[in-house]
Amino acid sequence: MARKRTGTSKSALVFGGSRGIGAAIVSRLVADGYAVAFTYAASTDSAHRLVEEIDAGGGEAVAIRADSADPAAIRTAAIKAHEHLGTLDVVVVNAGIMRLGTIEATSLDDLDLMIDVNVRGVFLAIQASLPHIADGGRVMTIGSCVAIRTGFPGSSVYQFTKAAVAAMVKGLALDLAPRRITINNLQPGPTDTDINAGALEALSDKSPLKRVADPAEIAGLISYLARDEARYMTGTSLTIDGGFTL
Ligand code: NDP
Numbered sequence: 001m002a003r004k005r006t007g008t009s010k011s012a013l014v015f016g017g018s019r020g021i022g023a024a025i026v027s028r029l030v031a032d033g034y035a036v037a038f039t040y041a042a043s044t045d046s047a048h049r050l051v052e053e054i055d056a057g058g059g060e061a062v063a064i065r066a067d068s069a070d071p072a073a074i075r076t077a078a079i080k081a082h083e084h085l086g087t088l089d090v091v092v093v094n095a096g097i098m099r100l101g102t103i104e105a106t107s108l109d110d111l112d113l114m115i116d117v118n119v120r121g122v123f124l125a126i127q128a129s130l131p132h133i134a135d136g137g138r139v140m141t142i143g144s145c146v147a148i149r150t151g152f153p154g155s156s157v158y159q160f161t162k163a164a165v166a167a168m169v170k171g172l173a174l175d176l177a178p179r180r181i182t183i184n185n186l187q188p189g190p191t192d193t194d195i196n197a198g199a200l201e202a203l204s205d206k207s208p209l210k211r212v213a214d215p216a217e218i219a220g221l222i223s224y225l226a227r228d229e230a231r232y233m234t235g236t237s238l239t240i241d242g243g244f245t246l
Contacts, residue, residue, distance in 0.1 A: 009033065010032075010033055010034045010035070010089045010090070011034060011035045011036070011037075011081075011085035011086060011087070011088050011089055011090075012029045012034040012035070012036045012037070012085075012088065012089060012090035012091070012092065012226075013036070013037045013038070013039075013077075013078065013081040013085070013088050013090070013091045013092070013129060013132075014026050014029070014036060014037070014038040014039070014091075014092045014094060015038070015039045015066075015068060015074075015077070015091075015092065015093045015094060015095045015121075015125045016038075016039060016040070016041075016068065016093070016094040016095025016096065017036070017038025017039065017040065017047075017050070017063075017094065018038070018040035018043040018046040018047040018050060018063070019040075019043050019046050019193065019194060020191070020193030020194055020195065020215055021094055021142060021188065021191055021193060021215045021218050021219070022038065022092075022094040022095070022142075023046070023050055023215070024214075024215035024216050024218065024219040025092055025094060025215075025218070025219045025222050026038045026050060026054070026061065027050070027053075027054070027216075027219070028216065028219035028220065028222065028223050029090065029092075029219075029222070029223070029226070030054050030057070030059035030060070030061060031059075032223055032226065034089070034090065034226075035059075035060035035061070035062075035084075035085050036054075036059075036060070036061050036062070036085075037061070037062040037063075037064055037077075037080070037081035037084055037085055038050075038061065038062070038063060038064070039063075039064050039065070039066040039068070039077045039095065040063060040064075040065060040066075041065070041066070041067045041068065041069075041095070044065070047063040047065075048063065050063070051063050062080075062081070062084045062085070064077045064080050064081065068095040068116075068117045068121035068122075068125065069113060069116040069117050069121060071120075071124050074121065074124045074125050074128050075124075075128045077128070078125070078128035078129045078131075078132055079128075079132075081129075081132065082132040087132060087133070087134045088129060088132050088133045088134065088137060089133075089134055089137050089138065089226075090137065090138045090139075090140070090226045091125070091126065091129045091133060091137070091138070091139045091140075092139075092140045092141075092142070092222060093121075093122045093125045093126060093139070093140070093141045093142065094141075094142040095117060095121060095125075096117060096118050096142060096144075096161075097113065097114060097117050097118065098114075098158045098195055099113070099114055099157070099158070100154040100155055100158065101154050101157075102153055102154045103156065105154070106156075106157060110157070111157055114157050114158060114161050115157075115161060118158070118161035118162065118164075118165070119161050119164045119165065119168075122141055122165055122168065123168060126139055126141075126172060126183070130176075130181075133179075133181055135179045135180055135181065136179075136180040136181065136231070137179075137181045138181070138182055138183075138225060138226050138230075139172075139176065139181060139182070139183040139184075140183070140184055140185070140186060140222055140225055140226075141165050141168070141169055141183070141184075141185045141186070142165075142185075142186050142188065142218075143162045143163075143165040143166050143185045143186065143187045143237060144158070144159075144162040144187055144188060145187045145188060145189045145239050145241040145244055145245045146158060146159045146162055147159065147162040147163040147165070147166045147187055147237070148187065148239065148245045149245045151206075162187070165185055166185050166187070166237045168185075169183050169184060169185045169235055169236075169237065170235045172235075173234040173235030174235070176234075177234065180231075182225075182230075182231065182233060182234035182235075183234060183235065184225055184233055184234060184235070184236050184237070184238060185236070185237040185238070186218060186221055186222065186225075186237075186238055186240060187237050187238065187239040187240065187241065188213060188218045188240050188241060189207070189212070189213060189239070189240065189241025189242050189244035189245065190203035190204075190206075190207060190212040190213065190241070190242075190244060191212055191213040191214070191215055191217075191218060192212050192213065192214060192215065193215060196212065200212055206244070207242050207243070207244050208242060208243035208244070208246065209242040209243060211242070212242075213240070213241075213242060217240070218240060221238060221240055225238075
């Protein structure tokens with residue numbers, strides 16, 4: 001599914017933009033004046049609906065099917081985004097999965113898939129996008145507050161994948177600095193998305209503010225990091241969790 005660019009000045013690529021936090025980031029970047037390409041893996045209907053909504057609102061969006069567990073698909077997605085939008089100003093790597101299970105209950109397939117999507121997929125998405133990002137551009141990753149503290153059993157694999165992302169951006173910040181490209185990692189707390197289906201009430205109870213985040217609140221921080229005034233921030237992880245990890 002594709003729309004040709006019609007003159008919007010800034011462009012962005014969001015890996016994992018069909019639902020939840022990723023969809024909120026896509027919508028926010030469009031509202032901020034970006035033409036946005038985003039990837040999805042399974043949620044074809046949601047991806048199509050999002051493009052239609054953006055289209056109806058006068059914005060520009062392109063949905064690209066690309067499984068973040070598949071290195072070739074990631075590379076192709078970056079090339080397609082560049083073909084549609086030209087040089088990219090902003091890349092956000094949001095695609096992530098959570099399979100909870102204690103160490104006894106974790107299968108090798110689940111372990112590999114979480115590493116492939118949440119860690120390898122993040123690195124490869126940035127690597128594939130890099131030739132298409134403007135000097136001075138912005139890269140953001142979506143980690144998680146569980147990189148700091150998890151507090152519940154069965155989260156070890158998800159937790160270490162998100163801790164790996166926080167570590168990854170530090171080294172990448174140094175790799176990207178010569179081109180003045182910054183990279184920062186957002187660590188959301190519990191947010192109202194499908195990933196927390198069935199757990200929202202319990203998570204709200206555990207939160208100091210007695211609620212979970214709205215995806216738009218996470219997208220607001222992406223919007224800030226994309227701005228020129230955020231240009232001196234790089235290699236850092238920003239936790240936005242309503243005090244959940246305090
Ligand atoms: P959702 O499950 O609601 O959405 C996940 C998004 O990522 C979807 O657009 C999905 O697309 C995409 N995605 C998942 N797997 C792949 C894949 N293999 N290839 C391409 N795209 C993929 O999750 P959230 O919105 O809640 O989470 C988004 C990010 O935020 C994740 O990295 C998550 O770990 C992180 N996070 C979430 C928190 C929360 O409380 N919600 C808290 C902290 C961090 P599709 O459906 O098309 O596969």
